[in-house]
Amino acid sequence: MLLLVCAALILRVVLALRPGIWGDEIFSLAMATGHSLEHPAAEARSALGDFVQPPGVEPSSTFRRYVEHQHPPAGPDRVIRAVRLSDTSPPLYYLLLNGWTRVLGTGDAALRFFSLLWAVLTLPLLWLLGRDVGGRAVGGVAVVLYAWSPPSVFYSVEGRMYSLVWLLATALAWQTLQLSRRGVRSSAAAAWLGIAAAGLYTHYFFLFVWLAFGAWLLAWPGRMSRPAAAALVAGSALAAAPWYLQVPESLSRWRVTGAWLSDPLGWPEIATRPFELAWSLLAGGSLWGGSPAVDALLALAYLLLALWIMRQGGLRELFSPDRLLVWAWVAAAVLGPYVFDLVRHTGASRIPRYVLSGLPAAMLLASLAIQQLRPRLRALFVGLVIAAWTAGLWPIVRQPSRPGAVYPALASELDRWAEPGDVVVVHSIPSGVIGLSRYLGRDLPLAASIEPLGLRQPDDLAALLAGRRRVALVQVHNIGQPSSAEPWLRTHRRLAGRRVYDGTRDALSPDLASLSPAMQAALAQHRLVEIFYFEPIEFEPIEGPSVVPARR
DSSP states (O other): OHHHHHHHHHHHHHHHTSOOOOHHHHHHHHHHTTOOOSSOGGGOOGGGTOOOOOSSOEETHHHHGGGSOOSSOOOHHHHHHHHHHHOSSOSHHHHHHHHHHHHHOSOHHHHHHHHHHHHHHHHHHHHHHHHHHHOHHHHHHHHHHHHHOHHHHHHTTSSSSHHHHHHHHHHHHHHHHHHHHHOOOHHHHHHHHHHHHHHHTTOTTHHHHHHHHHHHHHHOOTTSOHHHHHHHHHHHHHHHHHHHTTHHHHHHSOOTTTTTTOSOOOTTHHHHHHHHHHHHTTOSOBTTBOOHHHHHHHHHHHHHHHHHHHHHTOHHHHTSHHHHHHHHHHHHHHHHHHHHHHHHTOOGGGSGGGGGGGHHHHHHHHHHHHTTSOHHHHHHHHHHHHHHHHHHHHHHHHSSSOTTOOHHHHHHHHHHHOOTTOEEEEESOHHHHHHHHHHOSSOOEEEEEOGGGTOOOGGGHHHHTTTOOOEEEEEOSOOOSOOTHHHHHHHHSEEEEEEEEETTTTEEESOGGGSOHHHHHHHHTTOSOEEEEEEOTTSOOOSSTTOOOOOO
16 A cells, blocks of 8 residues: 555656646746736736736736746735635635745746645545544555545646645544544644634635534534534634635626636536536546546446445445545535536536545545455455556546646747747737746747737737737637637738647647547637737748748
8 A cells, every 4th residue: 555655646746747837827826926817907006916918019028927926025915915806716725835936936846746745745634534434444545545546646736726625624524523532622623723714715615515524513523512513613614704705796806717607507417417526536537538438337346336335234334423424525525516506507516626625535435435345355446446547547647748738839839930020929818828928938029919808909910010020829728719810810911820739749730630520619619729820911822721831
Protein backbone atom coordinates (compact mmCIF):
# COMPACT_ATOMS: atom_id res chain seq x y z
CA MET A 1 0.00 0.00 0.00
CA LEU A 2 2.82 2.40 0.84
CA LEU A 3 4.53 1.71 -2.48
CA LEU A 4 1.28 2.27 -4.38
CA VAL A 5 0.68 5.59 -2.65
CA CYS A 6 4.28 6.72 -3.25
CA ALA A 7 4.00 5.81 -6.93
CA ALA A 8 0.79 7.84 -7.21
CA LEU A 9 2.47 10.82 -5.56
CA ILE A 10 5.41 10.62 -7.96
CA LEU A 11 2.94 10.63 -10.85
CA ARG A 12 1.36 13.79 -9.46
CA VAL A 13 4.74 15.52 -9.15
CA VAL A 14 5.53 14.70 -12.80
CA LEU A 15 2.15 16.08 -13.92
CA ALA A 16 2.53 19.19 -11.76
CA LEU A 17 5.84 20.01 -13.44
CA ARG A 18 4.29 20.09 -16.91
CA PRO A 19 4.06 23.66 -18.19
CA GLY A 20 0.80 25.21 -19.31
CA ILE A 21 -2.29 26.22 -17.33
CA TRP A 22 -5.84 26.81 -18.50
CA GLY A 23 -8.30 29.69 -18.12
CA ASP A 24 -9.58 28.92 -14.62
CA GLU A 25 -6.02 28.59 -13.33
CA ILE A 26 -5.16 31.94 -14.91
CA PHE A 27 -8.17 33.25 -12.99
CA SER A 28 -6.78 31.80 -9.74
CA LEU A 29 -3.51 33.69 -10.18
CA ALA A 30 -5.34 36.91 -11.07
CA MET A 31 -7.47 36.74 -7.92
CA ALA A 32 -4.51 35.81 -5.72
CA THR A 33 -2.49 38.78 -7.01
CA GLY A 34 -5.40 41.18 -6.45
CA HIS A 35 -6.61 41.64 -10.05
CA SER A 36 -10.31 41.61 -10.90
CA LEU A 37 -11.13 40.27 -14.39
CA GLU A 38 -14.89 39.78 -14.74
CA HIS A 39 -16.33 43.21 -13.82
CA PRO A 40 -18.23 45.58 -16.15
CA ALA A 41 -15.92 47.85 -18.09
CA ALA A 42 -17.39 50.98 -16.48
CA GLU A 43 -16.45 49.74 -12.99
CA ALA A 44 -12.79 49.05 -13.75
CA ARG A 45 -10.30 50.85 -11.53
CA SER A 46 -6.86 50.46 -13.00
CA ALA A 47 -5.17 51.81 -9.87
CA LEU A 48 -6.59 48.84 -7.93
CA GLY A 49 -5.42 46.31 -10.51
CA ASP A 50 -8.72 45.77 -12.35
CA PHE A 51 -8.51 44.48 -15.92
CA VAL A 52 -8.92 47.24 -18.49
CA GLN A 53 -9.23 46.51 -22.20
CA PRO A 54 -6.89 48.98 -23.93
CA PRO A 55 -8.45 50.91 -26.82
CA GLY A 56 -5.45 50.28 -29.07
CA VAL A 57 -2.66 47.82 -29.66
CA GLU A 58 -0.42 47.12 -26.68
CA PRO A 59 2.67 44.96 -26.07
CA SER A 60 1.71 41.54 -24.75
CA SER A 61 3.60 42.29 -21.52
CA THR A 62 0.83 44.77 -20.69
CA PHE A 63 -1.51 41.84 -20.07
CA ARG A 64 0.93 39.54 -18.28
CA ARG A 65 0.98 41.83 -15.27
CA TYR A 66 -2.54 40.68 -14.31
CA VAL A 67 -1.17 37.35 -13.07
CA GLU A 68 1.92 38.78 -11.38
CA HIS A 69 2.44 40.48 -8.05
CA GLN A 70 2.81 44.22 -8.06
CA HIS A 71 5.41 46.06 -5.98
CA PRO A 72 4.40 46.09 -3.22
CA PRO A 73 2.19 42.97 -3.56
CA ALA A 74 -1.57 43.26 -3.11
CA GLY A 75 -2.74 42.62 0.43
CA PRO A 76 -5.78 40.69 1.69
CA ASP A 77 -8.11 43.65 1.15
CA ARG A 78 -7.27 43.80 -2.56
CA VAL A 79 -7.68 40.05 -2.94
CA ILE A 80 -11.09 40.11 -1.24
CA ARG A 81 -12.18 43.03 -3.40
CA ALA A 82 -11.15 41.19 -6.59
CA VAL A 83 -13.07 38.09 -5.49
CA ARG A 84 -16.19 40.14 -4.74
CA LEU A 85 -16.10 41.75 -8.17
CA SER A 86 -15.17 38.75 -10.29
CA ASP A 87 -15.47 35.33 -8.74
CA THR A 88 -18.32 33.04 -7.74
CA SER A 89 -16.35 31.43 -4.91
CA PRO A 90 -15.43 32.60 -1.41
CA PRO A 91 -11.97 34.12 -0.85
CA LEU A 92 -10.01 31.79 1.47
CA TYR A 93 -8.25 29.79 -1.26
CA TYR A 94 -7.12 32.98 -2.97
CA LEU A 95 -5.89 34.51 0.27
CA LEU A 96 -3.78 31.43 0.98
CA LEU A 97 -2.54 31.38 -2.62
CA ASN A 98 -1.59 35.05 -2.27
CA GLY A 99 0.82 34.18 0.54
CA TRP A 100 2.13 31.09 -1.27
CA THR A 101 2.93 32.95 -4.50
CA ARG A 102 4.61 35.80 -2.65
CA VAL A 103 7.18 33.26 -1.50
CA LEU A 104 7.37 30.84 -4.44
CA GLY A 105 6.28 33.03 -7.34
CA THR A 106 3.43 32.78 -9.83
CA GLY A 107 4.91 30.11 -12.10
CA ASP A 108 2.91 27.11 -13.33
CA ALA A 109 4.67 24.65 -11.04
CA ALA A 110 4.26 26.89 -7.98
CA LEU A 111 0.52 27.14 -8.61
CA ARG A 112 0.11 23.39 -9.08
CA PHE A 113 2.24 22.40 -6.09
CA PHE A 114 -0.01 24.54 -3.91
CA SER A 115 -2.92 22.24 -4.82
CA LEU A 116 -0.75 19.14 -4.49
CA LEU A 117 0.13 20.16 -0.93
CA TRP A 118 -3.52 20.00 0.17
CA ALA A 119 -4.10 16.73 -1.69
CA VAL A 120 -1.16 15.10 0.11
CA LEU A 121 -2.26 16.42 3.50
CA THR A 122 -5.63 14.74 2.94
CA LEU A 123 -3.99 11.30 2.94
CA PRO A 124 -3.30 10.93 6.70
CA LEU A 125 -6.69 12.38 7.61
CA LEU A 126 -8.44 9.94 5.28
CA TRP A 127 -6.51 7.08 6.86
CA LEU A 128 -7.53 8.22 10.35
CA LEU A 129 -11.16 8.53 9.36
CA GLY A 130 -11.14 5.15 7.62
CA ARG A 131 -9.51 3.53 10.65
CA ASP A 132 -12.11 5.02 12.98
CA VAL A 133 -15.13 3.94 10.93
CA GLY A 134 -13.88 0.53 9.79
CA GLY A 135 -10.40 -0.37 10.99
CA ARG A 136 -6.85 -0.01 9.74
CA ALA A 137 -7.49 -2.04 6.58
CA VAL A 138 -10.39 0.22 5.59
CA GLY A 139 -8.21 3.27 6.08
CA GLY A 140 -5.40 1.76 4.03
CA VAL A 141 -7.61 0.75 1.10
CA ALA A 142 -9.34 4.15 1.12
CA VAL A 143 -5.95 5.89 0.92
CA VAL A 144 -4.82 3.69 -1.99
CA LEU A 145 -8.07 4.30 -3.88
CA TYR A 146 -7.85 8.04 -3.24
CA ALA A 147 -4.23 8.06 -4.43
CA TRP A 148 -5.06 6.36 -7.76
CA SER A 149 -8.52 7.76 -8.49
CA PRO A 150 -8.35 9.59 -11.86
CA PRO A 151 -10.34 12.61 -10.57
CA SER A 152 -8.01 12.75 -7.57
CA VAL A 153 -4.90 12.63 -9.76
CA PHE A 154 -6.26 15.23 -12.17
CA TYR A 155 -7.60 17.79 -9.72
CA SER A 156 -4.82 17.43 -7.14
CA VAL A 157 -2.51 19.19 -9.63
CA GLU A 158 -4.98 21.78 -10.88
CA GLY A 159 -4.55 25.35 -9.69
CA ARG A 160 -8.00 25.56 -8.12
CA MET A 161 -9.47 25.03 -4.67
CA TYR A 162 -10.75 21.44 -5.01
CA SER A 163 -7.92 19.68 -3.17
CA LEU A 164 -8.26 22.17 -0.31
CA VAL A 165 -11.95 21.25 -0.15
CA TRP A 166 -10.96 17.56 0.15
CA LEU A 167 -8.71 18.34 3.08
CA LEU A 168 -11.30 20.44 4.90
CA ALA A 169 -14.18 18.02 4.27
CA THR A 170 -12.15 15.04 5.46
CA ALA A 171 -10.91 16.94 8.51
CA LEU A 172 -14.45 18.05 9.40
CA ALA A 173 -15.79 14.51 9.02
CA TRP A 174 -13.10 13.12 11.32
CA GLN A 175 -13.61 15.89 13.86
CA THR A 176 -17.38 15.32 13.77
CA LEU A 177 -16.85 11.66 14.60
CA GLN A 178 -14.44 12.54 17.42
CA LEU A 179 -16.95 14.92 19.02
CA SER A 180 -19.64 12.26 18.94
CA ARG A 181 -17.38 9.63 20.46
CA ARG A 182 -15.49 11.69 23.05
CA GLY A 183 -17.82 14.55 23.85
CA VAL A 184 -17.26 18.28 23.78
CA ARG A 185 -13.86 19.63 24.69
CA SER A 186 -12.89 23.21 24.13
CA SER A 187 -10.04 22.35 21.73
CA ALA A 188 -12.17 19.90 19.72
CA ALA A 189 -15.09 22.33 19.51
CA ALA A 190 -12.78 25.14 18.40
CA ALA A 191 -11.24 22.86 15.76
CA TRP A 192 -14.69 21.92 14.42
CA LEU A 193 -15.74 25.57 14.23
CA GLY A 194 -12.50 26.60 12.54
CA ILE A 195 -12.58 23.79 9.95
CA ALA A 196 -16.26 24.36 9.17
CA ALA A 197 -15.76 28.10 8.72
CA ALA A 198 -12.67 27.49 6.54
CA GLY A 199 -14.64 25.15 4.30
CA LEU A 200 -17.51 27.60 3.97
CA TYR A 201 -15.01 30.32 2.99
CA THR A 202 -13.38 28.04 0.38
CA HIS A 203 -16.25 26.87 -1.86
CA TYR A 204 -19.97 27.54 -1.78
CA PHE A 205 -20.84 23.90 -2.41
CA PHE A 206 -19.01 22.99 0.80
CA LEU A 207 -22.20 24.32 2.37
CA PHE A 208 -23.98 21.06 1.50
CA VAL A 209 -21.30 18.93 3.17
CA TRP A 210 -21.35 21.17 6.25
CA LEU A 211 -25.14 20.79 6.50
CA ALA A 212 -24.80 17.00 6.26
CA PHE A 213 -22.23 16.85 9.07
CA GLY A 214 -24.30 19.19 11.23
CA ALA A 215 -27.46 17.12 10.66
CA TRP A 216 -25.61 13.90 11.49
CA LEU A 217 -24.20 15.43 14.69
CA LEU A 218 -27.70 16.51 15.75
CA ALA A 219 -29.11 13.04 14.99
CA TRP A 220 -26.28 11.07 16.68
CA PRO A 221 -24.63 13.44 19.17
CA GLY A 222 -23.13 10.52 21.11
CA ARG A 223 -21.34 11.83 24.20
CA MET A 224 -22.16 15.44 23.43
CA SER A 225 -25.59 16.98 23.95
CA ARG A 226 -27.81 18.11 21.11
CA PRO A 227 -27.76 21.72 22.38
CA ALA A 228 -23.96 21.64 22.17
CA ALA A 229 -24.15 20.25 18.63
CA ALA A 230 -26.65 22.93 17.67
CA ALA A 231 -24.36 25.58 19.15
CA LEU A 232 -21.46 24.37 17.01
CA VAL A 233 -23.57 24.48 13.83
CA ALA A 234 -24.90 27.93 14.73
CA GLY A 235 -21.43 29.21 15.62
CA SER A 236 -19.94 28.17 12.26
CA ALA A 237 -22.93 29.72 10.48
CA LEU A 238 -22.33 33.00 12.30
CA ALA A 239 -18.64 32.87 11.38
CA ALA A 240 -19.51 32.55 7.67
CA ALA A 241 -22.43 35.01 7.76
CA PRO A 242 -20.42 38.18 6.96
CA TRP A 243 -19.52 36.75 3.58
CA TYR A 244 -22.66 34.74 2.81
CA LEU A 245 -25.03 37.63 3.47
CA GLN A 246 -23.67 39.36 0.38
CA VAL A 247 -23.82 36.23 -1.83
CA PRO A 248 -27.20 37.06 -3.47
CA GLU A 249 -25.90 40.48 -4.47
CA SER A 250 -22.60 38.99 -5.65
CA LEU A 251 -24.23 36.28 -7.76
CA SER A 252 -26.55 38.83 -9.36
CA ARG A 253 -23.67 41.00 -10.57
CA TRP A 254 -22.91 41.11 -14.27
CA ARG A 255 -19.77 39.24 -15.25
CA VAL A 256 -18.02 38.66 -18.55
CA THR A 257 -18.78 34.93 -18.33
CA GLY A 258 -21.91 35.27 -16.22
CA ALA A 259 -24.23 33.19 -18.45
CA TRP A 260 -22.28 29.93 -18.36
CA LEU A 261 -24.74 28.21 -15.96
CA SER A 262 -27.91 29.76 -17.35
CA ASP A 263 -29.07 26.70 -19.33
CA PRO A 264 -31.41 24.76 -16.97
CA LEU A 265 -31.59 20.99 -16.78
CA GLY A 266 -34.05 19.36 -19.13
CA TRP A 267 -35.59 15.94 -19.52
CA PRO A 268 -34.21 13.25 -19.19
CA GLU A 269 -31.26 14.97 -17.48
CA ILE A 270 -33.39 15.74 -14.45
CA ALA A 271 -33.90 12.01 -13.85
CA THR A 272 -30.38 10.79 -14.61
CA ARG A 273 -28.11 13.57 -13.40
CA PRO A 274 -27.76 12.51 -9.72
CA PHE A 275 -26.70 8.98 -10.73
CA GLU A 276 -24.21 10.30 -13.29
CA LEU A 277 -22.69 12.63 -10.70
CA ALA A 278 -22.40 9.84 -8.13
CA TRP A 279 -20.78 7.55 -10.68
CA SER A 280 -18.30 10.28 -11.70
CA LEU A 281 -16.66 9.86 -8.27
CA LEU A 282 -15.95 6.15 -8.88
CA ALA A 283 -15.52 5.90 -12.66
CA GLY A 284 -12.19 6.01 -14.41
CA GLY A 285 -13.16 8.11 -17.42
CA SER A 286 -14.32 11.70 -17.62
CA LEU A 287 -14.05 14.77 -19.82
CA TRP A 288 -10.31 14.23 -20.28
CA GLY A 289 -10.66 10.69 -21.65
CA GLY A 290 -11.12 7.08 -20.62
CA SER A 291 -12.94 4.01 -21.89
CA PRO A 292 -16.74 3.70 -21.62
CA ALA A 293 -16.38 -0.07 -22.04
CA VAL A 294 -13.92 -0.34 -19.15
CA ASP A 295 -16.12 1.89 -16.99
CA ALA A 296 -19.09 -0.37 -17.80
CA LEU A 297 -17.12 -3.42 -16.64
CA LEU A 298 -16.10 -1.54 -13.49
CA ALA A 299 -19.73 -0.65 -12.81
CA LEU A 300 -20.63 -4.34 -13.24
CA ALA A 301 -17.94 -5.29 -10.72
CA TYR A 302 -19.34 -2.82 -8.18
CA LEU A 303 -22.85 -4.15 -8.82
CA LEU A 304 -21.74 -7.74 -8.24
CA LEU A 305 -20.00 -6.64 -5.03
CA ALA A 306 -23.21 -4.95 -3.83
CA LEU A 307 -25.28 -8.07 -4.62
CA TRP A 308 -22.78 -10.25 -2.77
CA ILE A 309 -22.93 -7.98 0.29
CA MET A 310 -26.74 -8.10 0.25
CA ARG A 311 -26.69 -11.89 0.01
CA GLN A 312 -24.25 -12.12 2.92
CA GLY A 313 -26.39 -9.80 5.03
CA GLY A 314 -23.74 -7.11 5.25
CA LEU A 315 -25.94 -4.12 4.46
CA ARG A 316 -26.66 -3.42 8.13
CA GLU A 317 -22.93 -3.11 8.77
CA LEU A 318 -22.59 -0.59 5.93
CA PHE A 319 -25.35 1.56 7.41
CA SER A 320 -24.25 1.74 11.05
CA PRO A 321 -24.50 5.25 12.59
CA ASP A 322 -20.78 6.00 12.17
CA ARG A 323 -20.88 4.99 8.53
CA LEU A 324 -24.05 6.97 7.92
CA LEU A 325 -21.81 10.01 8.37
CA VAL A 326 -19.93 8.97 5.22
CA TRP A 327 -23.17 8.24 3.36
CA ALA A 328 -24.53 11.66 4.31
CA TRP A 329 -21.29 13.25 3.09
CA VAL A 330 -21.57 11.63 -0.36
CA ALA A 331 -25.30 12.31 -0.66
CA ALA A 332 -24.89 15.98 0.23
CA ALA A 333 -21.99 16.46 -2.21
CA VAL A 334 -23.94 14.86 -5.07
CA LEU A 335 -27.45 16.14 -4.41
CA GLY A 336 -26.46 19.65 -3.35
CA PRO A 337 -25.62 20.98 -6.85
CA TYR A 338 -28.58 19.08 -8.28
CA VAL A 339 -31.05 20.69 -5.86
CA PHE A 340 -29.33 24.03 -6.48
CA ASP A 341 -30.12 23.63 -10.19
CA LEU A 342 -33.73 22.67 -9.57
CA VAL A 343 -34.27 25.73 -7.36
CA ARG A 344 -32.36 28.28 -9.45
CA HIS A 345 -33.01 26.76 -12.91
CA THR A 346 -29.30 26.51 -13.70
CA GLY A 347 -26.96 23.83 -15.07
CA ALA A 348 -24.24 23.56 -12.40
CA SER A 349 -24.75 19.81 -11.95
CA ARG A 350 -23.60 19.26 -15.54
CA ILE A 351 -20.08 19.99 -14.26
CA PRO A 352 -18.74 16.91 -12.41
CA ARG A 353 -16.05 18.86 -10.53
CA TYR A 354 -18.76 20.53 -8.45
CA VAL A 355 -19.31 17.25 -6.58
CA LEU A 356 -15.60 16.72 -5.85
CA SER A 357 -16.12 17.52 -2.17
CA GLY A 358 -17.54 13.98 -1.91
CA LEU A 359 -14.54 12.22 -3.48
CA PRO A 360 -12.83 11.16 -0.20
CA ALA A 361 -16.18 9.88 1.08
CA ALA A 362 -16.71 7.84 -2.10
CA MET A 363 -13.29 6.22 -1.58
CA LEU A 364 -14.25 5.41 2.01
CA LEU A 365 -17.56 3.82 0.99
CA ALA A 366 -15.83 1.72 -1.65
CA SER A 367 -13.26 0.63 0.93
CA LEU A 368 -15.97 -0.29 3.44
CA ALA A 369 -17.70 -2.43 0.83
CA ILE A 370 -14.46 -4.10 -0.30
CA GLN A 371 -13.57 -4.81 3.35
CA GLN A 372 -16.38 -7.38 3.52
CA LEU A 373 -14.54 -9.62 1.06
CA ARG A 374 -11.97 -12.22 2.12
CA PRO A 375 -8.40 -10.84 2.21
CA ARG A 376 -7.28 -12.35 -1.11
CA LEU A 377 -10.50 -11.31 -2.87
CA ARG A 378 -10.14 -7.88 -1.31
CA ALA A 379 -6.66 -7.45 -2.78
CA LEU A 380 -7.89 -8.77 -6.13
CA PHE A 381 -10.81 -6.33 -6.21
CA VAL A 382 -8.59 -3.35 -5.36
CA GLY A 383 -6.20 -4.40 -8.10
CA LEU A 384 -9.13 -4.70 -10.52
CA VAL A 385 -10.30 -1.19 -9.70
CA ILE A 386 -6.83 0.33 -10.13
CA ALA A 387 -6.35 -1.56 -13.39
CA ALA A 388 -9.69 -0.26 -14.68
CA TRP A 389 -8.76 3.27 -13.63
CA THR A 390 -5.63 3.15 -15.78
CA ALA A 391 -7.93 3.66 -18.80
CA GLY A 392 -8.79 7.05 -17.35
CA LEU A 393 -5.30 7.78 -16.08
CA TRP A 394 -3.58 7.02 -19.37
CA PRO A 395 -5.02 10.03 -21.27
CA ILE A 396 -3.92 12.31 -18.40
CA VAL A 397 -0.37 10.95 -18.67
CA ARG A 398 -0.24 10.59 -22.45
CA GLN A 399 -1.66 13.91 -23.56
CA PRO A 400 1.07 16.53 -23.76
CA SER A 401 -1.06 19.18 -22.08
CA ARG A 402 -4.07 19.36 -19.80
CA PRO A 403 -7.51 20.02 -21.33
CA GLY A 404 -7.87 23.74 -21.94
CA ALA A 405 -4.15 24.49 -21.52
CA VAL A 406 -3.87 25.71 -25.11
CA TYR A 407 -1.84 28.85 -24.52
CA PRO A 408 1.72 27.47 -24.86
CA ALA A 409 0.91 25.94 -28.26
CA LEU A 410 -0.76 29.15 -29.45
CA ALA A 411 2.10 31.28 -28.19
CA SER A 412 4.69 29.07 -29.87
CA GLU A 413 2.81 29.32 -33.18
CA LEU A 414 2.49 33.11 -32.98
CA ASP A 415 6.13 33.56 -31.94
CA ARG A 416 7.12 31.66 -35.07
CA TRP A 417 4.72 33.59 -37.33
CA ALA A 418 5.05 37.19 -36.20
CA GLU A 419 7.31 39.68 -37.96
CA PRO A 420 7.76 43.44 -37.52
CA GLY A 421 4.58 45.25 -38.54
CA ASP A 422 2.27 42.32 -37.70
CA VAL A 423 -0.41 42.35 -34.99
CA VAL A 424 -2.34 39.72 -33.03
CA VAL A 425 -6.05 40.29 -32.30
CA VAL A 426 -7.37 38.06 -29.49
CA HIS A 427 -11.09 37.27 -29.40
CA SER A 428 -11.57 35.87 -25.89
CA ILE A 429 -12.33 36.73 -22.28
CA PRO A 430 -9.80 38.51 -20.03
CA SER A 431 -8.24 35.28 -18.76
CA GLY A 432 -7.81 34.11 -22.36
CA VAL A 433 -5.97 37.27 -23.39
CA ILE A 434 -3.80 37.07 -20.29
CA GLY A 435 -3.13 33.36 -20.77
CA LEU A 436 -1.88 33.83 -24.32
CA SER A 437 0.30 36.77 -23.29
CA ARG A 438 1.78 34.74 -20.42
CA TYR A 439 3.47 32.25 -22.77
CA LEU A 440 4.58 34.49 -25.63
CA GLY A 441 8.35 34.43 -25.92
CA ARG A 442 8.40 37.86 -27.56
CA ASP A 443 6.63 41.07 -26.64
CA LEU A 444 4.25 40.99 -29.60
CA PRO A 445 1.77 43.78 -30.49
CA LEU A 446 -1.60 42.56 -29.23
CA ALA A 447 -5.17 43.91 -29.39
CA ALA A 448 -7.76 42.48 -26.99
CA SER A 449 -11.27 41.97 -28.37
CA ILE A 450 -13.55 40.98 -25.51
CA GLU A 451 -17.02 40.95 -27.09
CA PRO A 452 -19.11 40.89 -23.86
CA LEU A 453 -17.55 44.20 -22.75
CA GLY A 454 -19.00 45.90 -25.84
CA LEU A 455 -16.00 48.21 -26.25
CA ARG A 456 -14.78 47.04 -29.65
CA GLN A 457 -16.85 47.69 -32.79
CA PRO A 458 -16.02 46.29 -36.24
CA ASP A 459 -15.64 49.80 -37.67
CA ASP A 460 -12.88 50.47 -35.12
CA LEU A 461 -10.62 47.92 -36.81
CA ALA A 462 -9.69 50.25 -39.66
CA ALA A 463 -8.01 52.66 -37.24
CA LEU A 464 -6.76 49.87 -34.96
CA LEU A 465 -4.98 48.04 -37.79
CA ALA A 466 -3.77 51.09 -39.70
CA GLY A 467 -0.16 50.57 -40.71
CA ARG A 468 -0.23 46.88 -39.76
CA ARG A 469 0.87 44.47 -42.45
CA ARG A 470 -0.45 41.07 -41.38
CA VAL A 471 -3.06 40.14 -38.79
CA ALA A 472 -3.50 36.95 -36.74
CA LEU A 473 -7.02 36.66 -35.30
CA VAL A 474 -6.96 34.26 -32.35
CA GLN A 475 -10.24 32.84 -31.08
CA VAL A 476 -9.60 31.21 -27.72
CA HIS A 477 -11.92 30.22 -24.87
CA ASN A 478 -15.46 29.01 -25.38
CA ILE A 479 -17.36 32.28 -25.76
CA GLY A 480 -19.81 30.53 -28.10
CA GLN A 481 -20.10 33.45 -30.49
CA PRO A 482 -18.06 34.46 -33.54
CA SER A 483 -15.67 37.35 -33.45
CA SER A 484 -17.08 40.55 -34.94
CA ALA A 485 -13.58 41.17 -36.30
CA GLU A 486 -13.64 38.08 -38.54
CA PRO A 487 -16.20 39.29 -41.17
CA TRP A 488 -14.53 42.72 -41.30
CA LEU A 489 -11.14 41.15 -41.87
CA ARG A 490 -12.52 38.80 -44.52
CA THR A 491 -13.85 41.87 -46.36
CA HIS A 492 -10.81 44.10 -46.05
CA ARG A 493 -8.02 41.54 -45.95
CA ARG A 494 -7.20 38.25 -47.62
CA LEU A 495 -7.57 35.07 -45.56
CA ALA A 496 -4.17 33.46 -45.99
CA GLY A 497 -4.48 30.59 -43.54
CA ARG A 498 -6.55 29.02 -40.80
CA ARG A 499 -5.57 26.59 -38.08
CA VAL A 500 -7.54 24.73 -35.39
CA TYR A 501 -6.12 23.54 -32.09
CA ASP A 502 -6.05 19.75 -31.70
CA GLY A 503 -5.87 18.90 -28.00
CA THR A 504 -4.84 15.28 -28.53
CA ARG A 505 -1.59 16.48 -30.14
CA ASP A 506 -1.36 19.85 -28.37
CA ALA A 507 -0.80 21.43 -31.75
CA LEU A 508 -2.52 23.58 -34.34
CA SER A 509 -3.76 21.71 -37.40
CA PRO A 510 -4.29 23.28 -40.84
CA ASP A 511 -6.33 20.29 -42.05
CA LEU A 512 -9.90 21.27 -41.15
CA ALA A 513 -11.42 18.61 -43.39
CA SER A 514 -9.96 15.81 -41.26
CA LEU A 515 -11.69 16.96 -38.08
CA SER A 516 -14.05 14.51 -36.41
CA PRO A 517 -17.81 15.12 -36.71
CA ALA A 518 -17.88 16.28 -33.09
CA MET A 519 -15.08 18.79 -33.73
CA GLN A 520 -16.78 19.93 -36.94
CA ALA A 521 -19.95 20.65 -34.95
CA ALA A 522 -17.94 22.49 -32.30
CA LEU A 523 -16.19 24.46 -35.04
CA ALA A 524 -19.54 25.57 -36.47
CA GLN A 525 -20.63 26.70 -32.98
CA HIS A 526 -17.40 28.72 -32.43
CA ARG A 527 -16.32 26.48 -29.57
CA LEU A 528 -12.87 25.55 -30.87
CA VAL A 529 -9.59 27.39 -30.53
CA GLU A 530 -8.59 28.83 -33.90
CA ILE A 531 -6.13 31.19 -35.55
CA PHE A 532 -7.05 33.07 -38.74
CA TYR A 533 -4.18 34.63 -40.71
CA PHE A 534 -4.93 37.68 -42.86
CA GLU A 535 -2.75 39.62 -45.29
CA PRO A 536 -3.29 42.85 -47.22
CA ILE A 537 -5.29 42.27 -50.38
CA GLU A 538 -2.53 43.61 -52.62
CA PHE A 539 -0.28 40.68 -51.64
CA GLU A 540 0.04 37.83 -54.08
CA PRO A 541 -2.34 34.97 -53.16
CA ILE A 542 -0.79 32.04 -51.38
CA GLU A 543 -1.76 28.57 -52.52
CA GLY A 544 -3.92 26.59 -50.16
CA PRO A 545 -6.41 28.31 -47.84
CA SER A 546 -5.03 26.53 -44.79
CA VAL A 547 -1.33 27.25 -45.21
CA VAL A 548 0.25 29.64 -42.74
CA PRO A 549 2.11 32.43 -44.57
CA ALA A 550 5.83 31.83 -44.72
CA ARG A 551 8.27 34.39 -43.38
CA ARG A 552 9.21 37.11 -45.87
